[in-house]
Each structure stands twice: as structure tokens, then as C-alpha cells.
Amino acid sequence: MMLKTAAIVLTSCLLVPQLALGLATRQEPQTNYDLAGLVTSMRWSAQTTVSFPGQTRFVNVTQRWTTFCAHLGTSPLSAQETREISSKLGIPFLVTSGRHGFNPTLGGLRNGLAIDLSRFDKLQINARANTLTIGPAIRTSDLLRPLYNAGFIGITLGGGIGRWDGVYGLFTDALESVRFIAANGTALTASRTVNSELFWGIRGAGANLGVITEATYNLRRIARSEKTGSGYGLNADFTVPASQNATYFKLLEKISPYPARLAIVTVVVWNQTIGQTQIVSNWQYFGPRKEALVAIAPMIALGPSVSSIRYLPWPELFYAQQFGMDGANCAPGLVRNIYTASIRKITSSTWQSSFGKMARFFEGNPSARALTSFAHETYPNQATVAVPDDETAYPWRDAKGYLLFQFGWSGAINSPVAATAAALGRELRADYAATSGYEKELKGGLAAYVNYARGDEPLENIYRTDKLPRLAALKRTWDPNNVFAYHLALPTRYPAAP
Structure with missing residues (x-):
């Protein structure tokens, strides 16, 4: 298969600083394939960027907010195809955009691919419908001036807290729908009326279920009047x-x-x-x-x-x-x-x-x-x-x-x-x-907010005991092989089988 427009980054050594600190990381079995050989032998398009450790390009797209790992595609199709190739070859991968997360479990990826969605920069406002549609490359800084560098969709998947919680609620409460790529490569829409059970799980544990290539939010209108305080x-x-x-x-x-x-x-x-x-x-x-x-x-x-x-x-x-x-x-x-x-x-x-x-x-x-x-x-x-x-x-x-x-x-x-x-x-x-x-x-x-959790907390303290059976069922349906395994991974069964 030839990719249309994707840029991938090979990541083989991700969390050396965290390992030195003794932080929790997921242990993966040693791989016996030549990852560099597999990647370079594939027929990539002229627009594709493939980088390896030791190259400047690799550093530029793998620098995280903290000294973690990081991860380039330009369309939902390219992301879908890259994911399918990784899955078919048995290559572990991590999908990122804002690269602001600090969870040490992300360091479990070894000898794998990083798929960076930082070129998915769609930003569209529908004034009549009061909606905002964005891609995963959009950061809070793109919406609220250039200081908030966390990816907006990524924040949403974990709930999305902030100073406006008392007035407007969580980021995830404003989410209307998403375009979603499942572990098997299926692309679909999820909302309150379409794939509603999946949409339920995305709003709180979405990083464990698939790739979000587009998200639409409900907007609240405010009149910029200093007299009333609105705005x-x-x-x-x-x-x-x-x-x-x-x-x-x-x-x-x-x-x-x-x-x-x-x-x-x-x-x-x-x-x-x-x-x-x-x-x-x-x-x-x-x-x-x-x-x-x-x-x-x-x-x-x-x-x-x-x-x-x-x-x-x-x-x-x-x-x-x-x-x-x-x-x-x-x-x-x-x-x-x-x-x-x-x-x-x-x-x-x-x-x-x-x-x-x-x-x-x-x-x-x-x-x-x-x-x-x-x-x-x-x-x-x-x-x-x-x-x-x-x-x-x-x-x-x-x-x-x-x-x-x-x-x-x-x-x-x-x-x-x-x-x-x-x-x-x-x-x-x-x-x-x-x-x-x-x-x-x-x-x-101990209660751990999903976007802040370290990964050494029990799952019950992150996702809550009564929500885990439903989340496990979603994991079993949409990611049974635990492809999305590097961010506070969900089990496919809960409680675990005796």
C-alpha cells in the first residue's frame, strides 16, 4: 500500500529521563523485527516525512511538554492508512497532536511508530448552528491566544476542566460529534444519536478507544458588553x-x-x-x-x-x-x-x-x-x-x-x-x-483526573469502579487487541475473569 499524505516518526527510545526517575512505564515484549528496514522499504509518497532518532527532524516532532516522547499526517485518510499498516505489520504506535500529556505510561512504547496529527489543523465556525469544528492539531492557543499549548481535542477526551466549569461545565459537555478511526481502521461518526455508546466512552476515556480526526463543539454566544459583564x-x-x-x-x-x-x-x-x-x-x-x-x-x-x-x-x-x-x-x-x-x-x-x-x-x-x-x-x-x-x-x-x-x-x-x-x-x-x-x-x-493521572493509581481511582464494566465492553468492541495501550490502558473485561 502506498500512503497518500502522511508523515510518521519512528520512536525507539522514548522515556529515558522517566526511567531514570523510576517512574511507572508499561513493559512491552522485545521485538525481533528491523523496524527501520520495514519503514524505509515501504512506498511512501513525496510528501511523507520519515524521521529516525539522531536526526534534527526527529527531535523537532518528538519534543514534548515534559521530556517524554512525541509524534505527522495530513488527512484522515493518511492517518487511517498509516494505522492500518502499523497494525498489519504488528508495529506498536502512538498517535499524538499537542504532545502536552505527562503520563509516564506513554513511555511504554518501544521500537514503534509515532503518528503525529499536527497537520490536521481544520478550524471552522458555523455561526448559524453555533458550532465549532476542529482537527486534532488545534490547540487551545489557536482559540484563546498563544499561551495554551495543549491539544484541545486531547483535553476533551479526558473531560476538560477549567475556570468556566461553574458556568459552562466541562469541555466534553460541549462536544457534539467526532470523526473516529477504530483500531481495525474503520472510520465513522459518533454522537449522541449515532454510535451513542461509543460517544459516551469517548467523553472521558477516548484516548483508549481510537483516533479522533475531527471534533465538533457547541458554542455559547456572548454579547461583549462591559455593562452586563458578558464577555x-x-x-x-x-x-x-x-x-x-x-x-x-x-x-x-x-x-x-x-x-x-x-x-x-x-x-x-x-x-x-x-x-x-x-x-x-x-x-x-x-x-x-x-x-x-x-x-x-x-x-x-x-x-x-x-x-x-x-x-x-x-x-x-x-x-x-x-x-x-x-x-x-x-x-x-x-x-x-x-x-x-x-x-x-x-x-x-x-x-x-x-x-x-x-x-x-x-x-x-x-x-x-x-x-x-x-x-x-x-x-x-x-x-x-x-x-x-x-x-x-x-x-x-x-x-x-x-x-x-x-x-x-x-x-x-x-x-x-x-x-x-x-x-x-x-x-x-x-x-x-x-x-x-x-x-x-x-x-x-485518591481520585485521579484522567488528564492528570500519573498511571500508578488503580484503574478504579482513575475511571471509577461503576463505570469500568461499560468502558471495558467498549474496549472489547473497538480495540480488543489493545492497540491504544499507552495512556492509562483500559481492560477488555472488568472485573477480570477469574
């Missing part, structure tokens, strides 16, 4: 010194649950200038200025050391946050060792304890100070929980917070700080899980 919002950034951390965390617990239009992100970092751990707090309110000022009044009363308050059109809110420094979070190619947890209640004593542990980590590990942070994303969930739980496979609609313990350091990958960071990451994750609000349903209380 505008308030961005307030504050710096809170270490001495006020207890007061600050008690405040967050006191005002929870938040109003539907108020979202708060708290980041614990090291301040190099003063030589101390501090809190950088971002409050955003989507509505009239008067309402917004009332919402942030408790924070102003706290007396933060630095404040910046601006009322902005909504696209500007996304790059104004954290004193305009959030774009640094999307810088690719850095070592990031990340642990996460989801919570449905705020327990200030846990947050205070974690602040102390982070402060001690910063003090004892100077090489990690500039690259380590602890983010508490706390969002309202009124619109999210208004959607029936059974509407999608997404499991954690009642979550109110998402915690990311992100460790990085300068110097060698196997620096002594690596083990210290890993131990602290596991400890902090367990601390928050113990007071997460999920303790009665989940062992240890």
Missing part, C-alpha cells in the same frame, strides 16, 4: 507571604463552595528575591465588575503583599493570570516529575501542612527552587454537576479541586534531588487523598 471578567493576582499561609488556606475553606463565576488557582513557589516560600494566588470572576469586586473582597481584606486587579475581555483573562507568567508552564522539553490528586472538599489543615513540607523541600534543595511548584486548581462545579453523571464516562463531576505537585531541577536527571522529589510527591498526594472527600468511596481517598 468580560476580573483577573486578580496576589502574593501571600509564608507568614500568612494558614490564614489564606482557612479563607479558601471558609468561602467554599465558590460562586459559579469565581475560580481560584493557588501556586506555592520559591521567591528567589526574598529567599522564602510564598503563595501566588489567582482569582478570576466571569461577570460584572461590581459583582467581581464583592467576590474578591475577602482576599483583599487579608492584606496580601502584592496585588494586581484588572477587568478584561475574556480571551485576555487566560494569559493575564499569575501576573502574566502562566505561559512559562507550557515551555516544552523540561524534566517534570508530577504527582496529582483531585478533591471535592478543602481541608485547610492539610493545605497548611503541605505548605510547610514544600518550604522545607525548597530550603534543602536549591537546584529545584526555580523549576518546582505546587498548584491548587479550585474551580466551581455548578454547571458540571448539572449534567447527569451517566451522560458521559467522565467520573469526577463533583470534584472541586485538582492538585499538581510539579518537581523539576537543574543538573543531571539522576540527581539526588530526584529521589527526594519523588518521595515528597507521593507523600503529598497521599496527604490530600486522605482528606479529599472521596475517602469512603475510594481506597486511600
